[in-house]
Amino acid sequence: MALRYSDVDFGGPAKDGWEIPWPIRYKDIAPYYDKVEQEIGVCGGDDDQDSLPGSKYHLPPAALRCGEKFLQAAARRQGISVVNQRRAVVTKPHNGHNPCHYCGACGRGCDVSAFFNSTDYLLDPAEKTGKLKIIDNAVVARILLGDNGLATGVQYFDRYTKQERVIRGKRIILGASCVDSTRILLNSKSAKYPTGIGNSSGVIGSYLCEQVRFHMYGFVPDLMGTKALNDDGIGGEHIYMPRFNHRDGKKRDYLRGYGSQFWGIGAQPGAAYAKQLDGFGLEFKKAVKRRYPALVAMHPYGETLPRKENRITVEGTPLDRYGVPTLRIEYNIGDNEKKMIAEMYDMAEGVMRAAKAEILPFERGWLDNFGSAIHEHGTCRMGEDPRRSALNGFNQMHDVKNLFVVDGSAFTTASEKNPTLTILALAWRSTDYLAEEMRKGNI
Amino acid sequence: MIQAQGHAEHGLTQIEKAAPKVARFFNKQEMALLAQLVEQIIPRSDTPGAADANVHYFVDFQAHTNPKLGAQLKKDLAWVRKQGFAKADAAGQVALLTGWSQAKGTAPYRVFKQIKDLTIDGYYGSKEGLTQELGWNANTFLREFKGCTHPEHGA
Structure with missing residues (x-):
């Protein structure tokens, strides 16, 4: 999923005062969303929202499946916009990448690279410049600090020989994904930074924020008993519900918001829902088949507030096979999320009922495992104030000027959206800034 | 709750896990009962x-790869046999299953539900269940994805 953040996201903390504000706004990143979308290819509609900015570079959106049409119409009747999905799948030839052939096996790696992945889309072209050297099976343990207060290199271990090696560099860019980047930073201890490189603020490791989510399934009566279609499409859902709770002027007793994803609508390679239908025998078999083409699903995602006590630490943890401390995660949600979740359940049930769907039994308030969205953020956050953030708005460390952190850990807040497109755009912006700083001789 | 499908994962997981036609865990008698x-x-x-x-x-393959499940199922099958299931005629078997399936919250229901859930995973993940019964015809190559072509849908 390739969703642009909006000023509803970037401006959220400045507006409600929870934790530090983002150091950037939409206008700062918009040109980089453009660049990323042109590079990787993102399909989507022109049905933009204030919470989901559009793009003139979208490739054609994927046609909606039957069940998606019903949910979109049902949401509309509830006053909620459900738009075309924006997804990094090329729906027509783009930058030398073949278009999607709708086989539905995206999750296993696309044979023709019609689905964005860093190997085909980023590393390949980078290697062609002749300026990239990839050292694989190198497990980075620490970033080394020089006497001049700058990062001087990286200590890593060969995955197979377990041999320790060091590679030197004048500028170091860390992008090991939120959790592992944080571990590397915290393990990079020195006399100057006893709690990890660049951590004079003490914020690195804290403010881990993911997202809360659950799943609701139902069956649309109009589709029951119809012939199953090939519903593979571009793999995931072809619709998305952008955040809307900021619009109706209603005063809410929680901060931030939620949206919804819709994967798993229509004919799936299995029928797990059958476990929630009673009975057995021929009647049961008929009941399962009747519902098969009619399956609809909602997966609301809500923002989790950054909190100091939600954190990653490496103190007193077991060592890994290279002798480097592993990490520990402490994480929980609070009242804010619980209140939002109650509204998310009402919303999802409302949309399902508006679609006249037979809803599969659910337990109100049930949440999928923390971390299951795999959208970790916040543990090396960017901000204006070096006492409360680790990075500036260009992903550059306040403390260590030649060290950049370019993954989800740099995010000030989580939002309810999938972060990859924003990670890419921020990384590109950060790299432009670095190039400019190098030209000026600053780094 | 339906098992959360991860990040829009899509594929023939159950088919791939389809068992070879050799029992690895249960004995002949248990396989016949199953x-x-x-x-x-x-x-x-x-x-x-x-x-x-x-x-x-x-x-059987699930039991083979998950010793805890295997041990549980072995006990459950012995219990099912004790109820006279194997020797009952079709009507008798249906009567027994009906009783267990309606006794939610009891041990017999747990036995029934576990075997039912495994049956669902296995059957609707098999070629017979998925393609012949449900009519799934995807995981193929298309020039164009037309999506819903019914103007009345979602109107």
């Missing part, structure tokens, strides 16, 4: 039933 059970849960109609689709071998 075949009767899965066939009563999803019987043959104008499409194959669970035993036709070798779902009992699928269950």
